[in-house]
Amino acid sequence: MSKKAKSQASSSRAGAGFGFGSGASFSAFGASASPLSYVSEPPDLSSISDANTVVAFKNLSKKDSTTKAKALEDLQTTVTSSGAPVEEAVLEAWLAHTVQGQIATACGKRIARHMPKVVGAWLAGLYDNDKSVSLAAQASFKSVFASPEKLYNVRKAFQQQILEYSRSVIDKETSSTLSDERNTSPDDAEGKYNRVIASSIAVIASLLTELSAEELAKEQSSYEEAMQDSRLWDFSSYNDPAVRRAIHRLLRTFMAKQRDAFSSNLPTISKAYLANALNSDQTGSAYEFSETLVALTKISPAVWTEHYTSKTPVTRRLRQFLKRGSQGGPREYWENVTKIMTSLPNEVLPSDSAEATEVLNAIRSGIISKDEPRMNISAAYTAYFNVTAALSAGFSEEEQHKLLAEMVLPLVLQ
Numbered sequence: 001m002s003k004k005a006k007s008q009a010s011s012s013r014a015g016a017g018f019g020f021g022s023g024a025s026f027s028a029f030g031a032s033a034s035p036l037s038y039v040s041e042p043p044d045l046s047s048i049s050d051a052n053t054v055v056a057f058k059n060l061s062k063k064d065s066t067t068k069a070k071a072l073e074d075l076q077t078t079v080t081s082s083g084a085p086v087e088e089a090v091l092e093a094w095l096a097h098t099v100q101g102q103i104a105t106a107c108g109k110r111i112a113r114h115m116p117k118v119v120g121a122w123l124a125g126l127y128d129n130d131k132s133v134s135l136a137a138q139a140s141f142k143s144v145f146a147s148p149e150k151l152y153n154v155r156k157a158f159q160q161q162i163l164e165y166s167r168s169v170i171d172k173e174t175s176s177t178l179s180d181e182r183n184t185s186p187d188d189a190e191g192k193y194n195r196v197i198a199s200s201i202a203v204i205a206s207l208l209t210e211l212s213a214e215e216l217a218k219e220q221s222s223y224e225e226a227m228q229d230s231r232l233w234d235f236s237s238y239n240d241p242a243v244r245r246a247i248h249r250l251l252r253t254f255m256a257k258q259r260d261a262f263s264s265n266l267p268t269i270s271k272a273y274l275a276n277a278l279n280s281d282q283t284g285s286a287y288e289f290s291e292t293l294v295a296l297t298k299i300s301p302a303v304w305t306e307h308y309t310s311k312t313p314v315t316r317r318l319r320q321f322l323k324r325g326s327q328g329g330p331r332e333y334w335e336n337v338t339k340i341m342t343s344l345p346n347e348v349l350p351s352d353s354a355e356a357t358e359v360l361n362a363i364r365s366g367i368i369s370k371d372e373p374r375m376n377i378s379a380a381y382t383a384y385f386n387v388t389a390a391l392s393a394g395f396s397e398e399e400q401h402k403l404l405a406e407m408v409l410p411l412v413l414q
Contacts, residue, residue, distance in 0.1 A: 053078055119158045120165020120203070127202035129195050129242045155207055156215050162203060163222045169200040170232055194240040201235070201246040208250075208257040216257070227254060227261040233272035241284025248288040252295050263300065270303040275310035278317040283371075287329040290336035297343040304348045314348060319358060325366030331379035337363070338386045349391065353403040356391045360407045363387060381411075 048054050052074065059071035125137030145151050155162065178196060179189035204226065208216065216223065226232060235247040251269070254262045262269070273296065282289045296303055308314045326333035341359075350356040366372065367380040388408060392400045 050078070115154075115158060116161045119154065120162050123154070123162055123206075124166070124196070124199040124203050127199040127206070127246075129198055133195075152210060155210055159207060159211065159215065159219050160222070162207060163219055163226075166200040166203045167222070167226060167229075169196055171229070173197075194243055197235070198240070198242045198246040201232075201243070201250050205246070205250045205253045208253045213257075220261075223254075223258055224261045224264075227258060227265050228268065230268050230272065233268060234276070236272050236277040236289075237280035239281075241282075244282065244285035245288045248285060248292040251292050255295055255299055259299075266300055266303050266307040267309065269296070269300075270307040271310065274303060274308055274314055274317055275312065278321040281327070282324070283327040286324070286327040287333045287336070290329075290333050290340070294336050294339045294343070297340055301343065301345045305345050315355075318348070319362040322359065322362035323365040323369075325369045325372045325380070326376055328371060328373065331376045334376060334379040334383040337383045338390075341387045342390045349394075353392075353395060353399040353406070356388075356395075356403055357407060359391065360384065360388060360403075384411075 048057070056071045056074040056078070059067050059074075122137065122141070125133055126141065128134045128137065141151065145154055173193065173196065175186075175189040175193035178193050181189070184192075208223070233247065233251070235243050236251075238244055238247075251262075251273075273292070277289065300307075304314055310317075322337070350359055363380075363384050367377065367384065372380065385408070388403065392403050395403065
């Protein structure tokens with residue numbers, strides 16, 4: 001692929017991913033627009049005086065990626081080389097990340113009054129799973145906010161708007177609200193939705209990680225509401241691995257930065273993570289999931305007991321999780337299995353060799369799964385033997401010998 005073709009492909013993905021502007025001005029379908037309608041609906045171009053700029057914006061809505069890429073390039077050329085001030089109408093229009101940086105730089109302080117409307121989506125671009133989009137967002141941010149201190153100040157100044165953006169995405173948007181079915185395939189619409197959700201979750205985590213406790217306290221009620229939102233934590237068993245990884249990291253961040261809010265919502269977390277996610281496909285996110293289970297079990301072991309309310313016994317859910325193995329994850333997953341099993345409350349641990357055998361058989365099923373990477377086998381069996389020792393520690397000598405004979409010696413002697 002030529003350099004120009006690569007540039008066009010990269011630009012088209014950036015253009016297709018996110019946009020900026022006032023959602024209120026995008027009413028192409030005769031109804032109140034989605035807060036994120038700038039992602040897919042055509043903007044109001046009636047106040048833009050330059051005909052070429054209008055054509056470029058219209059071409060951004062075309063299905064053909066080459067046309068989109070050319071439109072982005074034309075817009076960037078217009079903004080950077082014309083020498084004329086950027087019109088207010090252009091500021092109100094739909095913009096891709098790369099163009100956003102060029103326009104923000106050209107407008108200087110005039111962009112400030114538009115920041116509350118664009119900052120959420122712009123910041124979310126930093127965490128987009130498409131590297132071309134995230135790199136474009138990084139470049140545009142650096143062109144306007146050149147230092148880490150300035151980026152911190154953006155999060156600090158617009159924390160409320162950033163949170164509102166992210167929570168609106170998570171609570172209200174769907175693949176159909178983000179894309180026009182007339183020119184977007186179902187798969188592309190779903191892919192766009194997944195990217196927007198994952199990046200919005202990551203934005204919340206970035207606020208919790210980057211801002212001081214004093215700044216976070218200013219929006220404490222919003223963080224508490226997010227922690228209470230079962231729809232948010234249901235993404236722990238969602239069908240997209242990037243979304244699952246993002247939500248697993250967010251929960252660990254909440255545990256570290258919002259301990260009181262986390263501790264007040266243990267039934268919600270227990271339902272999402274233990275009743276549902278333990279038996280879900282975690283391919284592509286199993287390691288992050290196991291990391292979260294380690295932290296969850298150590299910090300609040302009661303999620304396995306008093307806060308667990310599903311009709312399905314948690315011990316069964318645990319075995320279902322173990323049977324899946326690392327699901328293609330790294331060897332460190334198996335180290336986490338040991339950490340989880342050695343941190344469980346006594347009520348969840350096997351009470352005799354028969355129950356321990358069920359757990360070890362589940363681990364063994366995960367090890368010999370056809371999807372388990374061969375490079376993990378050593379770490380997996382190390383975990384198996386460590387768990388065997390931990391489970392049998394409280395058994396009688398007779399039960400220990402029985403477990404050893406049934407579950408260890410055959411493996412050693414084979």
